[in-house]
Amino acid sequence: MNVHDSEKILGVLDAEGYKATNDPLTAELIILNTCSIRQKAEQKFYSELGRFRALKKKKPGLRIAIAGCIAQQEGMKITRKAPYVDFVFGPQNVHLLTKFLKDNEPHIATEDNPDIALHELPVIRNDRIKAWVTIMYGCNNFCSYCVVPYTRGRERSRPGHAILKEAAGLAESGCREITLLGQNVNSYRSDLDFPGLLREIDKIEGIERIRFVTSHPKDLSDALIDAIAELPMVCEHIHLPLQSGSDAVLQHMNRRYTYKEYREKVEKLRNKVPGIAITSDIIAGFPGETVKDHINTVNALHEIEYDGIFAFNFSPRPDTGAAEMDDSLPQHIKSSRLYEILAVQEKITARKNKSLEGTRQEILVEGKSRAGGKQISGRTRTNKIVTVETSDCTEGTLMNVEIVRARQHSLEGKLPKE
Ligand code: SAH
Ligand code: SF4
Numbered sequence: 001m002n003v004h005d006s007e008k009i010l011g012v013l014d015a016e017g018y019k020a021t022n023d024p025l026t027a028e029l030i031i032l033n034t035c036s037i038r039q040k041a042e043q044k045f046y047s048e049l050g051r052f053r054a055l056k057k058k059k060p061g062l063r064i065a066i067a068g069c070i071a072q073q074e075g076m077k078i079t080r081k082a083p084y085v086d087f088v089f090g091p092q093n094v095h096l097l098t099k100f101l102k103d104n105e106p107h108i109a110t111e112d113n114p115d116i117a118l119h120e121l122p123v124i125r126n127d128r129i130k131a132w133v134t135i136m137y138g139c140n141n142f143c144s145y146c147v148v149p150y151t152r153g154r155e156r157s158r159p160g161h162a163i164l165k166e167a168a169g170l171a172e173s174g175c176r177e178i179t180l181l182g183q184n185v186n187s188y189r190s191d192l193d194f195p196g197l198l199r200e201i202d203k204i205e206g207i208e209r210i211r212f213v214t215s216h217p218k219d220l221s222d223a224l225i226d227a228i229a230e231l232p233m234v235c236e237h238i239h240l241p242l243q244s245g246s247d248a249v250l251q252h253m254n255r256r257y258t259y260k261e262y263r264e265k266v267e268k269l270r271n272k273v274p275g276i277a278i279t280s281d282i283i284a285g286f287p288g289e290t291v292k293d294h295i296n297t298v299n300a301l302h303e304i305e306y307d308g309i310f311a312f313n314f315s316p317r318p319d320t321g322a323a324e325m326d327d328s329l330p331q332h333i334k335s336s337r338l339y340e341i342l343a344v345q346e347k348i349t350a351r352k353n354k355s356l357e358g359t360r361q362e363i364l365v366e367g368k369s370r371a372g373g374k375q376i377s378g379r380t381r382t383n384k385i386v387t388v389e390t391s392d393c394t395e396g397t398l399m400n401v402e403i404v405r406a407r408q409h410s411l412e413g414k415l416p417k418e
Contacts, residue, residue, distance in 0.1 A: 040324055092111070136184070150320070171206030186221065193225060210235065214241065228273050237278075266278060285333065353408075365398050
């Protein structure tokens, strides 16, 4: 979502005649688009920020702007710490950038923007084949650990016609895969609901694949499962963050589902969508997490057998409920729990990838592989990276390949003989 916000910032700048450069010394404007989901991202930002002071000294006309969730969260604190910053604007105020660029005054924009879903911003995309499309902004869930509802504001859905127009335009310009973006896509609601929106996008000529992130387990309806099962362009992959396998921890997190309810939804998904890949996020060492809670999470990983997970230690965030909870678990225990979670999942991922050896998979060719040589790379519908040795590399085409070897983070494929 943050990367796509940067694409919107680039779009606004492009409309103002700005061109991107990789050399900060030639830049007239530098924007840092920040993330504050965990403390580490925030620390990284403050250490980056110091470097810009020296640049501004060298080049007094240079303007520096801070965007994103840290901008929203810290507001004026940033300009107090770093008076050489010219603008600070949160994720709800990207549309104001045009105005800021025209004035020669400093600006701080952290207001709530109830009309955000109606502001159509230009977008500059790097990738021709795959595109992100925002369908909703903000979040109303207030999971107790999470800063997003504070930085990105209330849930607001973009009108269906605007999304469909953007998707049709993308298809026309050669885009083959669309990923619908929202903090909680399955609570999307405008003139259409989320399954209805998927049904409409599925009809757009040229779009071969539709993905969406992120789905909240409590809002995963039967209608959505049916849409994934029935619609040919909707890929067989869902990112469905569990966070913890313990009901007590889930309750403290304010996730509003039990592990049993989650499991039942996973069963339904697997029954209706054969071969669906399921991925997840896990937080290790949440305040008050006991050894038993942790074991429940590890057991959940064994039981569910995700295709992959993102796992992190709990990080207290300003203003959130969990920041006030007793976070006295020693760091070495938190780290060892995280390590165990990652190690258990690594084996499961390896086993799942191995089971694909000898199967045929459809990949969407994304381009030459980073490994170089004659290798191309693409993804399966289940979102696994496949590299193939071939001189035939047409970005954006669908190719059937045979999986010959599973590696930890990707698969190796070859062109089938017949
Ligand atoms: N809206 C999405 C994603 C939210 S942020 C969702 O609900 O799934 C992405 C992930 O970051 C979350 O799923 C969670 O696992 C992690 N995360 C968020 N806040 C965190 C915190 N304070 N400490 C550790 N991990 C956190
Ligand atoms: Fe954060 Fe929960 Fe909203 Fe996801 S659903 S953005 S974790 S508050």
